[in-house]
Amino acid sequence: MEAAAAGTARMNVKMAEAVTLAKIAGAEAVDRALGDAALHGRFAHQDLASILNANSRRTTTHAADETRSLTQGTGAWAGLGTGTSGTVKEQS
Numbered sequence: 001m002e003a004a005a006a007g008t009a010r011m012n013v014k015m016a017e018a019v020t021l022a023k024i025a026g027a028e029a030v031d032r033a034l035g036d037a038a039l040h041g042r043f044a045h046q047d048l049a050s051i052l053n054a055n056s057r058r059t060t061t062h063a064a065d066e067t068r069s070l071t072q073g074t075g076a077w078a079g080l081g082t083g084t085s086g087t088v089k090e091q092s
Contacts, residue, residue, distance in 0.1 A: 015030055017048060 022030040033052040037043055042051065 014043060021049060021052055025056070029055065053061070 018030055018034060021033075029052060030048075033048055033055055036051050037048055042048075046072065
């Protein structure tokens with residue numbers, strides 16, 4: 001009996017979390033996350049929020065063009081193997 005009562009209390013906490021998340025993310029998204037949680041047996045602390053976050057679609061993307069990229073490019077490799085200046089000579 002006591003175990004069932006403890007389980008009911010935890011279930012009430014989980015459902016309160018689901019209601020709160022539904023106010024933030026929408027009932028449809030939380031319903032889908034609850035379905036995924038049930039399918040995979042994931043009802044630990046913060047599992048529903050984690051599943052909801054994983055299910056959300058990212059609509060913004062970030063891309064850097066050539067003028068704003070932090071990469072160095074391949075220009076420095078162009079002279080490799082041509083025997084031009086910059087080669088290291090061995091000392092005797």
